[in-house]
Amino acid sequence: MTVLTKEIQQQQASIYREYVMELCNLDVYYGNFHAVRDVNMKIESNKITALIGPSGCGKSTVLRCMNRMNDLVKNSRVEGEVLFQGFDLYDARIDPVQVRQRIGMVFQKPNPFPKSIFDNVAYGLRLLGERNRDVLHHVVEQSLKRAALWDEVKGNLKRSGLSLSGGQQQRLCIARTIAIKPEVILMDEPCSALDPIATLKIEDLMRELKEEYTIVIVTHNMQQAARVSDYTAFMMMGEGLDGEIDESRAGELAEFDRTDIIFNNPSNQRTSDYIKGRFG
Amino acid sequence: MSRKSTVNFSNNVDLNQKLAKRRWKSQVGRFFFRMTLIASLLALLMLAYNILNRAFTTVAIEDTVNPTELSEIPLAELEKAELLLILGDYLSSNQLRILIFERILGAPREDWSDLNTQTLSAIIEVGQYPEDWGTMLVSELEPQQILALLGQGLSQELLVSIVEEKVVEERVVQVWTLTETVFNWQGIEAQVATLYPTTRLEFRFWLNTDFLMTAMHSQPELSGLRTAILGSLWLMTITAAFAFPVGVSAALYLEEYAADTPMNRIIQLNIANLAGVPSIIYGILGLIVFVRAMGFLTNGRTILSAGLTLGLLILPIIIISTQEAIRAVPTSLRQASYGMGATRWQMIYTVLFPKALPGILTGTILSLSRAFGETAPLIVVGSITRITADPQGPLSRFTAIPIQIYTWTAQPQDAFRSAAAAAILVLVVTLLVFNSVAIILRNRYS
Numbered sequence A: 001m002t003v004l005t006k007e008i009q010q011q012q013a014s015i016y017r018e019y020v021m022e023l024c025n026l027d028v029y030y031g032n033f034h035a036v037r038d039v040n041m042k043i044e045s046n047k048i049t050a051l052i053g054p055s056g057c058g059k060s061t062v063l064r065c066m067n068r069m070n071d072l073v074k075n076s077r078v079e080g081e082v083l084f085q086g087f088d089l090y091d092a093r094i095d096p097v098q099v100r101q102r103i104g105m106v107f108q109k110p111n112p113f114p115k116s117i118f119d120n121v122a123y124g125l126r127l128l129g130e131r132n133r134d135v136l137h138h139v140v141e142q143s144l145k146r147a148a149l150w151d152e153v154k155g156n157l158k159r160s161g162l163s164l165s166g167g168q169q170q171r172l173c174i175a176r177t178i179a180i181k182p183e184v185i186l187m188d189e190p191c192s193a194l195d196p197i198a199t200l201k202i203e204d205l206m207r208e209l210k211e212e213y214t215i216v217i218v219t220h221n222m223q224q225a226a227r228v229s230d231y232t233a234f235m236m237m238g239e240g241l242d243g244e245i246d247e248s249r250a251g252e253l254a255e256f257d258r259t260d261i262i263f264n265n266p267s268n269q270r271t272s273d274y275i276k277g278r279f280g
Numbered sequence B: 001m002s003r004k005s006t007v008n009f010s011n012n013v014d015l016n017q018k019l020a021k022r023r024w025k026s027q028v029g030r031f032f033f034r035m036t037l038i039a040s041l042l043a044l045l046m047l048a049y050n051i052l053n054r055a056f057t058t059v060a061i062e063d064t065v066n067p068t069e070l071s072e073i074p075l076a077e078l079e080k081a082e083l084l085l086i087l088g089d090y091l092s093s094n095q096l097r098i099l100i101f102e103r104i105l106g107a108p109r110e111d112w113s114d115l116n117t118q119t120l121s122a123i124i125e126v127g128q129y130p131e132d133w134g135t136m137l138v139s140e141l142e143p144q145q146i147l148a149l150l151g152q153g154l155s156q157e158l159l160v161s162i163v164e165e166k167v168v169e170e171r172v173v174q175v176w177t178l179t180e181t182v183f184n185w186q187g188i189e190a191q192v193a194t195l196y197p198t199t200r201l202e203f204r205f206w207l208n209t210d211f212l213m214t215a216m217h218s219q220p221e222l223s224g225l226r227t228a229i230l231g232s233l234w235l236m237t238i239t240a241a242f243a244f245p246v247g248v249s250a251a252l253y254l255e256e257y258a259a260d261t262p263m264n265r266i267i268q269l270n271i272a273n274l275a276g277v278p279s280i281i282y283g284i285l286g287l288i289v290f291v292r293a294m295g296f297l298t299n300g301r302t303i304l305s306a307g308l309t310l311g312l313l314i315l316p317i318i319i320i321s322t323q324e325a326i327r328a329v330p331t332s333l334r335q336a337s338y339g340m341g342a343t344r345w346q347m348i349y350t351v352l353f354p355k356a357l358p359g360i361l362t363g364t365i366l367s368l369s370r371a372f373g374e375t376a377p378l379i380v381v382g383s384i385t386r387i388t389a390d391p392q393g394p395l396s397r398f399t400a401i402p403i404q405i406y407t408w409t410a411q412p413q414d415a416f417r418s419a420a421a422a423a424i425l426v427l428v429v430t431l432l433v434f435n436s437v438a439i440i441l442r443n444r445y446s
Ligand SMILES: Nc1ncnc2c1ncn2[C@@H]1O[C@H](COP(=O)(O)OP(=O)(O)OP(=O)(O)O)[C@@H](O)[C@H]1O
Pocket: A030, A033, A035, A054, A055, A056, A057, A058, A059, A060, A061, A062, A073, A251
């Protein structure tokens, strides 16, 4: 049922080389609750785009929309378009399973499977039906190397993924994600459970990975956004009539620009307040 | 927590007074909880005492015929021919014929009159006896012919045990409980001396290998649990084979596939209610559905019918405990799997099921242990208690351990109470094993 046939893909790829994803008038509801309002955003390929903003403004929600993980949330409803290489991911003909193979996700809390390191990394390929030991071994080694974990675990790939440290587990999750060669990697606060050194390791990794992949990252760490990202989207709770911030209102995209502009010369007053730590 | 020091390092009088009051409340609570615990332990102890008191007894045994009257040397050392001679001397031809049915053919009592009207060749293969016997009716056989058949069909050991059982006929004339044995030994001896001068006293633990290995008998001291144990094993096999896959699939469907519609919520509510329906209702259901309506498949009142009935009985429990085990799987694992592009089914069998399996098994084992002790549904579905033949398969008639206990406790002879106590011990020990396995599983994997 694949709509994304090779031919169209190549054609589309040339057009959308620059913008691999595009959010158009995205609105998300959880039941009656309007969580995200009218987000418009273009994700440039081979760049790192950071999503920042106060807690509860809908960053994770937007991120989950980008590979249809929001489908798993009961009562959630998405309006608007999420274009990936020109295709609307929410088109009825699109299979979410396929979407998630091409747009991978790394979660806030490291969540390796209770399986061996090898099985963790080989998981995605096995889902696709790959059984050849040699192929699996090759991919596992490559992915672990890419995720800068190989040297630490190469002695014993049979170890349980859960026996690794938090930072190692997160790199294992990244290795697992890149093993199936997605085009985009979504990361939801990937470093929030890690110490500064492990964090720096993951940041280095991101810089390296962007050669091949497009990365979208949610973070609460301003320095991190400033250090690694090329573009930054600043999200906010919407304003009420009197200009006051209203916690119960839908999250909105307040500003989206190159990272150096957002951090040095934001056009929105609230952006500069937030970045300077005045609220949020 | 011990609380020895009473140094006040707070000068706040009000606070200190309140503290005393708070402490007093927790003291009362502790006392109350401790009492309830002690009460339930006492009840358990009473139960254990009752069972053990009956399982260990002193028995007075009387022989109908003294073995020394039969032969000079011990019975066990006699030749087959000599044993057959003794049997011929002491038993009627009818009793001998029954030995053929019972020991050679292993036929249940209700078939005996039927077998009597058949020709010999119809029940025992030609070749074991002179050819011209084959056309004779079984009821026409002479004692000599029957003895020859018995000698052909049974081993020397079996013949010895038959002589002991039918000729020597050890009989337990009275049973004294463990307490009486320990505290009133003189009284017992005095009683025996006056009432039964010809008996000998023996201390007996009823749960011995003979008890486990022999079939039901009309005399308590010769009764065993073999048929019931095999029946219970068969029942559990069928119950598990039916309830586990069906229950787990239903739970997976409800948790992972079913949408949150009013209809599904009603189903869910009903499953929870079904878990509380009295077991005898399930017995009636099994009687109507499996014994009557599906009788052509289940062959009526058979192990299959009863196993399926017990399966229905524990199905809701398995569904609910499986659902709980599934819900206990962290969302982050599901997300990880879906995030890697797994389909729902791939997520279920690569992540969800392995992770939930220990919990599922724990629930299944616990519910099986409930089924193991169930009596009422089996009575309704129609187990038979006077059965001596081992169950041959799912379509055999059967008895089970709780059924035996139930029947034995209803018998007039005192000694059957001891047989029942031994059977209860078997049941309780099996349940203990079941539950320990469940606990080990739960502790090791969660
Ligand atoms: N599964 C859900 N069901 C209902 N409401 C939800 C759900 N997930 C999120 N929300 C609501 O949607 C809003 C946005 O949540 P979201 O998790 O996207 O915020 P966030 O920006 O990622 O916050 P944080 O920085 O704390 O992670 C919040 O008000 C939250 O309460």
